[in-house]
Amino acid sequence: MARKKFASCRLKLVLLTSFIAWSTVLSLDSSPGNHSDELRIGGIVDLTTHIGKEERAAMQVAIEDLFSDVDLNSPTLLIKDSRGDPTRAVSSAKNLIKKNHVAAIVGLRTWPETFFVAEVGNKSKVPIISLSNEVPSWSDSNRPFLVNAARGQFAQMKAVADIISSWKWRKVNVIYEDINSAVSAIIPYLISALQDAGSEISELLPLIPTLSDHSLSKSLRDLKNGQCRVQIVHASAPLAAKIFTKAKRIGMMEKEFVWITTVDTMNLIDTFDASIISSMQGVLGVKSYYSRSTMQFKNFRFRFNRKFRELYHHEPFHEPCVYSLQAYDAMRALSLALTDGVPRSKSFRNSTNNSLMLSISGEKIVSRISESNFEGLAGAFIFQKGILSHERIFRIINVVGKSYREIGYWTEKLGFSESTGAASKYNKSMRLLGSVFWPGGPWSAPRGWALPTSAEPLKIGVPVSNSHKEFVEVIYDQLGRGVVVKGFSINVFDATLKFLPYYLPHIFVPFNGTYDSLVEQVKLQNYDAVVADTAIVAKRFQCGEFSQPYADPGLQMLITARTKNINRAWVFTKPFSTTMWITIGIINVYNGLVVWLIERNFEVENQNNDFREGNLPYQIGYMLYSAFKTLFSLNVDNLRSHWSRLVMVMWLFLALVLTQSFTASLSAIFSDRGNDLAIVDVETLRSTGAKIGCDGGSFVVVYLRDVLKIHPDNIVRIYSEDDYAQALVNEDIAAAYLEVPYLKVFLAKYCKGFTTSGPIYKVGGFGFVSIVSPLNCSGF
Template sequence: MSMLKFALRNVAADDGTHVMGTNTIGVITDNKSRNGKEEIVAIKMALEDFYQYSNQNFGLDLQIRNSHGDPLQAALAARDLIDTKHVEAIIGPQTWEETTLVADICSQNMTPVLSLADATPNWSTLKWPFLVQASPNHFKQMKAVAAIVHSFGWYDVNIVYDDRDSSSTRMLSHLYRALSKACVQISNLLPIPLISSSLSQELEKLREGHCKVFVVNLSLSLAINLFETAKKLNMMEKGYVWIITDPFTSLVHSLKASTISSMQGIIGVKSYFPEIGVQYEDFYLRFRRKFSSENPQEFNNEPGIFAARAYDAAWTLALAMTQTDNKGGQILLDNILLNNFTGLSGKIQFTDQKLDPSNTFQITNVIGKGYKEVGFWSDGLGFSNNIGQNATTFNSSMKELGQVLWPGRPWGNPRGWTPPTSDKPLRIGVPVLATLKQFINVIQDQTENTSTFQGFTIDLFRSTMELLPYHLPYKFYPFNDTYDNLVKQVYLKNFDAVIDVTIISYRYQYAEFTQPYTDPGVVMVVPLKSKLAHRTWLFMKPYTKTMWALILAMIIYNGFILWMLERRHNPEIRGSMLNQTGSMAWLALTPLIKLDGDRLHSNLSKMAMVVWLFVVLIITQTYTANLASMLTAERLEPTIDDIDQLRNSNIKVGYGTGSFLKNYVQKVLQFHPANMRHFGALEEYAEALRRKEIGAAFLEVPAAKIFLAKYCKEFIQAGPLYKIGGFGFAFPRGSPFLPSVNKALLDLFETGRVRELENKMLASEQCEDTELDGEAGSLSPNSFWVLFILTTGTSTIALLVYVFRRSYANHEERTIWRLPMMIIEQCGHAKRRISRKVSDVTESPMTSPTTHATPTQV
């Protein structure tokens, strides 16, 4: 930064006179506040230093006004400075409420105002074009707070804030977003200020709660009152965590030892500025002397971030005034915004009339009579022990920075919450309107005003609590309203947990859930109808298609064998091809109708027939028995196969009363509201299905299991399973108990305890389900393959023996009859020769024409 020499002719007090021919600067601050006192001293020092290092030949009149922390007083002071003192610019005030009124007056008079408030909204410079934010936005410190909370695994926090200060309210919104990203829940909000007695009562309520982590965003006076009250209530002891933010953290150094004693173990997050270098060391020494002389009643005279920012703001304004001959107005504003140098508080460079926001914050720990530096947090980098060029390692967890002294000086880090005691157990909400009495059954005794809780979910919750690594007292409370309102009670802190609720996405805005302890999903239940009604081909059902094909093949094969064996002995099976084919079929089918073999002549055919008769006897008797079983046993199937059939035929469907199923059936499954009916108890579904008021009912899987166990002979599940969340336990968002409860549920599943409880629940409703599918009762060749091999083998052996014997007989016959055939053949030759000779004699002249000799005579 190039230094300009500037002549400061007069520094006026509150009632100082205006010096003619000089530039006039106004300051509005709360003279009684610690940061106001630091700002006044720092501004005076800045102008003195500017005078020392500059050679400008014009004076500067400094007009200081006390706002008393009141926005109206600040506005009146601004009007006085502009109208009476004709100031070219104003530095201050400290709060956003004061800034809004001052900025409005200054913009109307084209007077730049350098605000030292914590932060201004983005729209502020559009509304007030002469407003310049001379202090950086430090909303990012809320990210540092969330990172600290997340580092130690704390799931929820209590927040204490000043509801009078709008900047504190905006800070709260940033904190909420930062905590949400870190998966941390806000347990309670405590607005301050409150009267002393009221503050004690509110803190007492927070002390009774389970959450022991507090984030405090208050002004100095309010914070001191808070911690003194908390000390009296023993809330600064072991187990508690207190995290403070700016502006309070940056003023801890100014507190007295007696005040510090009530704040031991507090973690602080404050804006960082480099307290190093020759310039700062010189400023530090001179500030302490000047501050002590002007404020002798103050306990500590060290400068803080407020002094550094006021010093830089005054220097910024002085530089801008040296660069223009015009006093005030738009030119002065433009010169202010052109400044670019490194001041005591850091980089001074404006973007959209605002200083760039702070990205680095210091983590402190209150110990003894002061505080110690724990480390630093940088946006986008994390925690580190050093800053700037010395920072070599960054960590996502604050635990890496070293040991922290917590309230009560405990060993190790606080858990952040305390388990409930027997005097104040967890309040567990139980739905009275539960339609599944097997899951939840609340028996209320109005005379004694007591309730008895029974059912699967109650047993499961008790078993889960027994497996927790710590004792967790609890008590059941009945809730007589809808499930949605039941879950909201967790959000409203009326219950510490609720049980037996369906896990649905929109309910996550009110609570967090354990893993489901039931099968998740929705199914369609429809009436049953007989599978055997109007079956034309019922007689084919006792055997499978393969079995029938094999029987036909065996009939053809055995018929062919018998025909081969009997055709030489039985003239009835001879004749045309058609006659022989019919005879072959008759031989094969005869055993199926009449168990005898009287018409057989061959011993081989009788042997094959005996085995075939044995196989046929077994096949026919088995067929008769299986067909009789099918006719006497009830065979059932769904009346409706799929959901499309329901929609296309406009059949009415049922769903549960007071549940999310109404929206699911209407919007997801796309049923028209006119075709939807709601019911309560499972018996109502059964009656409606019997009377055909509805064609199907949509039930969650747990309800469907109980319904089908009770009515398994009347109704059946049809269609696919529609995936949704199952039943679970609901806890407040960020509940410290949730991880332990989830692990305990897993242990119950792995040990089989959940299955035991479910079987116990369904035992009283269990009945035999008669549903059979397709060919489940049909017999296949697997049951008869030995018989088929026996008959096939016997028939094949008989055929082979027959072929062998025929071949052998033909060979012997040819041998025996060969000689007679030769004789006959020779006789034939002789006969033909004699005939030729007789013919020759009869034709000669010596033969009488009237005499003829016959061949026989010859």
């Protein structure tokens, strides 16, 4: 009986509990706050942050401003605190949609929150208006109810890169907050921008917001011990404040250090207290730009400050930041989408207009917001291909004293300027903006690097068995240790290091072997680089990466200076050929005969009897003598006939040309510096089977064999520069092939008795080798 009574009581209790639950649900559905004609807008923000508090105040100001002149009741703004947790954000969104029946949800500062809440919006067909600056461009492809109302700030990374480029810093360290949105969005843009500016990242330091002070100090000390002194900080304001406080404590805010921050920090610098500002002295930063001189902004600032004090009277007073302006503009776009077509009159308010507002579908709201076109507080609110136009202008600020100073502006595709007006002058270099106060107090720009306190030097291989000591020579002491490395290649390397914008610790490691084996050591990572007279050839590219050539490329033949056998007694005949000499003689005889015939028959007083007197042999001899004499003297006046004089003038002109040509040709023969050197070419050497010398451990051996088709038995390997001269003089070899830099050194050392011959075959020249990814290093 007791059990039956207990079961009966238990059943009555369950029924009573169910009745109370249903009564509660019915009372909620019929409560005054849930009337079907009441418009509600949801807001999900992180109220544990200053940004979330500003966004809440800006949203409420926007509703009060935008619905004050519309013929309907002001909507109810229901704010939920996500605390930065995506799970809480999703739960809040479901609650706002299912229980409160909101027309749209605004907020969601981070991409993880936006990502999950957008899925809820898609299923419920409720517009989700995100205020995250890191929403990827592909997000709207499968989320039709998601609208990103915050401006993308990817262009700020170009501004940071231009700052780096202005001071010609080639290496930077990047400290960033390790959250998925930062890694997937901003950091790749920074890496790309730095590459375009000619800089590279030396160290990437990811930090989590909950990182302990000890771990943060250790990470920063590791950066301090390196040589790079340029630090880029991309982190939220709370984490950035911890970073700078700790950096000052360990001595990283001193001379030679450079700190550059992004908008995530600088947009909230007005909220930092004096202790944080004091630890940021000399920091250079990029801050979002918006006009503070318009009447619209001044009115908003007055109402915003009053609302913020009302909501958070214990919070210190601050100027509204760009995030509150974005929240206001987003709420304005939503309000315009909801009130499109509603009478804007205060004369009466009716439920018809409210019902009209509530009947707008989520698709229509999204479409109207995407078609927005107005000048907002944070800039032009215009969508292009579904994406809000990104920020193009940023402020460049410098932390000095108790606050910061605005030193100029950066505009995308234009560069730096001192103002933003139409008459502004732009420059790609930040130096236009004047002096910058750097950490540690100096106004002169830091060089961006320093000697590292702990760094392993690069191991650089140098050849020991080098036949050309003028380029690389290793000198050992009595104990057999390499103590001095010198030569032209070493001098070029040392001179190059002086132009590097950072310190490069290194040691030279002697290597006894062929050049191919030396380069292969780089592939095997036994050496970090090779500094030598290393020829740039295809085979070696498989083992290392070459620098630009620092010596003339080419391969040329070296021979002894020999002359042809020339009979100097008859050298005067060389200017003209035999045929030419015969032709000159015939013309000379013919000319004399013509003159003789004309003058012999010419009878006048005091006529010239030389053409008439004497026998026939005498007349012929006189005729030839007269003709030949005209080459050296003028005897036209002795002629009596005008026809004779005409013939003689023509002959004199021809004689002048002949004598001038003869003189010039003979002078060229005697002034030939080469004394008519014997010609030697590779075809002759190949056909005669002559011996050809080359460096024994060089690629030239393979080049002669495979390219110039010299028989291997005719290739003589030589291992000392001095042996070339002896082998050529003794005719052990007919010629030698040397690379052009070696050839110049040889001819400078042996000034007489040797010369070059034949064409210069183009090869890569000399270069330095550095390590790359391991590849196959076999074959030529």
